[in-house]
Amino acid sequence: MKVSIVGLGYVGLVTAVCFASKGIETVCYDVDEDKLKKVSRGIAPIYEPGLEELLTQSVRGGKLRVSSRCSEVVHNTDLTMITVGTPGDQDGRVDLSQVKSAAAEIGEALVRDNKKHLVVVKSTVPPGTTAGLVRSIIEDESGKTCGVGFSLCVNPEFLREGNAVYDAMNPDRIVIGEVDEGSSAKLLMLYEEFYGERLPPVLITNHVNAELIKYANNLFLAMRVSAINMIANICQRIPGADVEVVAKGIGMDHRIGPHFLRAGLGWGGSCWPKDLMGLKHLSRELGVDVPLLDATIEVNENQPRMAVRLAESELGELRGKRVSVLGLAFKPGTDDVRGAISIKLVGLLLERGAEVVVYDPVAMRNARAVLHDSVSYADSAQECIKDSDCCFIVTEWEEFKSLKPQDFVKLMRNPILIDGRRIYDPREFMGKLRYKAIGLGT
Ligand code: UDX
Numbered sequence: 001m002k003v004s005i006v007g008l009g010y011v012g013l014v015t016a017v018c019f020a021s022k023g024i025e026t027v028c029y030d031v032d033e034d035k036l037k038k039v040s041r042g043i044a045p046i047y048e049p050g051l052e053e054l055l056t057q058s059v060r061g062g063k064l065r066v067s068s069r070c071s072e073v074v075h076n077t078d079l080t081m082i083t084v085g086t087p088g089d090q091d092g093r094v095d096l097s098q099v100k101s102a103a104a105e106i107g108e109a110l111v112r113d114n115k116k117h118l119v120v121v122k123s124t125v126p127p128g129t130t131a132g133l134v135r136s137i138i139e140d141e142s143g144k145t146c147g148v149g150f151s152l153c154v155n156p157e158f159l160r161e162g163n164a165v166y167d168a169m170n171p172d173r174i175v176i177g178e179v180d181e182g183s184s185a186k187l188l189m190l191y192e193e194f195y196g197e198r199l200p201p202v203l204i205t206n207h208v209n210a211e212l213i214k215y216a217n218n219l220f221l222a223m224r225v226s227a228i229n230m231i232a233n234i235c236q237r238i239p240g241a242d243v244e245v246v247a248k249g250i251g252m253d254h255r256i257g258p259h260f261l262r263a264g265l266g267w268g269g270s271c272w273p274k275d276l277m278g279l280k281h282l283s284r285e286l287g288v289d290v291p292l293l294d295a296t297i298e299v300n301e302n303q304p305r306m307a308v309r310l311a312e313s314e315l316g317e318l319r320g321k322r323v324s325v326l327g328l329a330f331k332p333g334t335d336d337v338r339g340a341i342s343i344k345l346v347g348l349l350l351e352r353g354a355e356v357v358v359y360d361p362v363a364m365r366n367a368r369a370v371l372h373d374s375v376s377y378a379d380s381a382q383e384c385i386k387d388s389d390c391c392f393i394v395t396e397w398e399e400f401k402s403l404k405p406q407d408f409v410k411l412m413r414n415p416i417l418i419d420g421r422r423i424y425d426p427r428e429f430m431g432k433l434r435y436k437a438i439g440l441g442t
Contacts, residue, residue, distance in 0.1 A: 001190045004028070004073035004080040006102045008035050008066075010046060010270070011122055011157045012083030014164040017051060020058035022194055027073040028066045031101075036066040047335035047362050050165040070102075074109035079118035079186055081155075082106070082134070086123050092277030094126055096133060103134045107141025110150055118151040118186045124275060126282055127211040130154045131179045147180030154179070154207050155187060156214035161269065162333025174202045177210020215282075218275040219293060224260045225267045226299035232263035232439030233306055243439025244422055263439040265394055265420040266303035268330035268339035304345040307420050308352070310436045311390050314416045319353030322413065324388035326381055327395025327421075328360035328367040335362040341420075342394045343370055350374055359384035361397055382411060389414040396421035405432035 001024060005016045008030040020026040030036055038045050042056035058064035067073050074080050084098035099121070110117055119138060121130045130153075135146045146152050154177035159167035174191055176184040184204045192199055203213075228247055235241035243263045251258030267273075276297055283290045308318075315321060330340035337343060342358070349356050356375040360367060364377060378384035381400055385391045385408060393400060401423050408415045415433035417424075422437055429435040436442070 001079070001186075001193055002027070002077040003190065004077040006030075006070065006073070006080060006082050006106065007084030007098065007123070008032070008039060008045070009083060009085050010048070010161060010164060011159065012081070013039070013044070013046065013055075014048065014051060014159060014168050015081065015083060015122070015157070016064060017055045017058055018165065018168040019190075019194060020061075020064035021054045023063060024190070024194060025077075026058075026064050027077060028064070029068070029070045029073040030066075033068060036068055039064075040066045048164050049162065049333055054165065070105035071109035071112075074106055074117065075113060078115075079120060079190065080106055081120045081122050083122045083157075086125055086274075088274040088277050088281075092274075092279075092281030094274075094278050094281070096125065096129065099123055099125060099129070099134065100137060103137035104141050107138040110138065110142035110144060113142075113150075116149065116151055118153070118183060120187055121152075121154045122157050124156065124214050124271070124278075125154075125211055126278060127208040127215075130177070130211065131207045135179060147183075151183035151186065152179040153177060153183040153187060154210040156210060156217075158214075158217060161336055162331055170198075171200050173200050175210050175213050176202065176204050177207040178204065179207050215275055215279045218272050219279060219296065221260050222267055222272045222276055222300070223292060223296045225262070225264075226296040228261045228263045229266065229303050229438075230299050235439045235441050236306075236310075238441040241439075241441035242426075246439075263422065264303075264396075265307050265341045265345065265392075265438065266300045268341050270330075270336060270338040273339040304341055304348055307345065307392060307418055307438065308348050310438075311392070311416065311418050314434050314436060315390050315414070317352070318349060318390075321354050321389040322387060323349050323354040323356050324378075324385045324391040324412075325349075325356060325358045325375075326360075326384060326391060326393050326400050327397055328358055329363035329395050329397075332395055332397045335366050337363050337366045337370055342367070345392060345394060346371060346375060357384050357388065360395065361399055363395075382407065386411045387413045390416040390418065392418045393420050393423055396423045405429050405435075408433050 003019055003026045005012045005028045016026045016028050035045050042059040044052040044055050082102045084102050087095045144150050178184050232243040235243040247261040250256050251261050328342040346356055357378055358375050359378040417435050419437035
């Protein structure tokens with residue numbers, strides 16, 4: 001089976017590299033020529049643990065190649081995956097322009113294709129998009145009918161940034177939504193070849209269910225995190241309470257489970273904020289009230305404000321104070337700052353007149369593109385906290401975990417630490433400096 005990938009973002013690149021690493025011939029196309037050049041040289045345009053190694057091997061082994069012509073990638077393969085971005089606007093309206101262009105280029109290529117090509121939509125799209133917009137564009141451009149001249153299905157991706165290679169290799173399940181009946185068969189053959197005996201459970205359904213599963217999945221996970229963050233805010237007001245212990249206790253109930261119960265400054269990223277707003281927009285259009293979705297977002301919006309309040313309770317007014325922010329990526333293991341809580345927190349600190357200094361082990365370049373010269377940039381965690389009046393832990397990077405209470409005491413002007421990700425043991429930190437943490441009642 002030969003596969004083509006249209007769109008080399010997170011999902012596209014990771015999927016392509018994983019297929020190629022298992023010997024499946026994969027050809028990638030993207031409108032960004034720079035990206036294509038990098039990938040063809042085995043350089044990953046994004047930071048993702050384990051990705052570059054596999055990419056280099058796949059390119060060297062000849063299993064992964066790129067092309068700047070969409071028609072070429074389609075013609076030389078059995079199926080094409082659309083993995084382009086679907087950004088959202090302030091209102092949550094999903095921008096489908098990249099999906100439209102991809103569908104048009106694939107459709108055009110299919111004019112001269114005489115086998116029944118399979119097109120797979122992997123991008124996150126609102127329900128109805130694949131069987132509506134994508135199908136009609138491909139049919140118009142190719143002059144072929146879906147189900148006769150080509151096949152079409154939806155196959156949402158659930159990989160997490162920072163764990164993307166692992167997740168692509170070890171998914172919990174595969175969801176395929178058919179547009180034309182039987183369109184899942186060829187994709188299933190690919191997955192059987194790829195996973196072999198480790199093929200995960202497969203759910204074959206219709207296209208709208210598959211599209212909705214992706215949105216509902218993200219909502220459920222975000223709801224869990226907002227729920228534990230809400231509990232954290234309660235814990236903080238009760239002497240002796242600790243959300244870490246509460247999370248452990250509820251996670252032992254098999255109906256709840258232990259995952260995605262880490263309280264913190266809130267969730268961010270390129271998916272949840274966009275997909276939750278997308279679902280909200282869809283619900284509005286459908287005239288359906290979504291109070292749980294609204295509350296999930298509201299709790300998250302408030303979380304960085306809670307952290308600022310915690311700092312103010314220790315330090316008083318932040319105006320003129322030097323505040324250090326450790327961690328800018330929206331989570332560890334990535335250089336992505338899209339939807340990152342760090343950016344919101346920095347905004348709140350600047351609004352209050354604080355002088356902000358930031359550090360992240362890998363996301364500095366991306367953060368600079370957003371924060372420009374509104375903050376100072378340090379070259380290390382130590383340099384960042386030096387002479388500061390208050391420090392926030394925003395991303396739970398391993399390297400921050402090795403900092404000891406004496407590092408903060410020695411380097412900071414005023415050793416006030418707000419542990420926004422619960423990376424330190426309160427028993428070790430309390431008493432040695434002014435240690436405050438999300439979900440820790442004192
Ligand atoms: C998410 C989904 O997990 C994935 O299935 C989907 O395909 C894309 O969106 P991702 O955004 O990469 O993946 O990160 P994820 O690990 O899910 O974390 C999302 C946010 O929640 C991060 O900001 C993370 O720090 C936060 N989080 C997660 C918590 O605050 N606590 C937790 O317990 C888990």
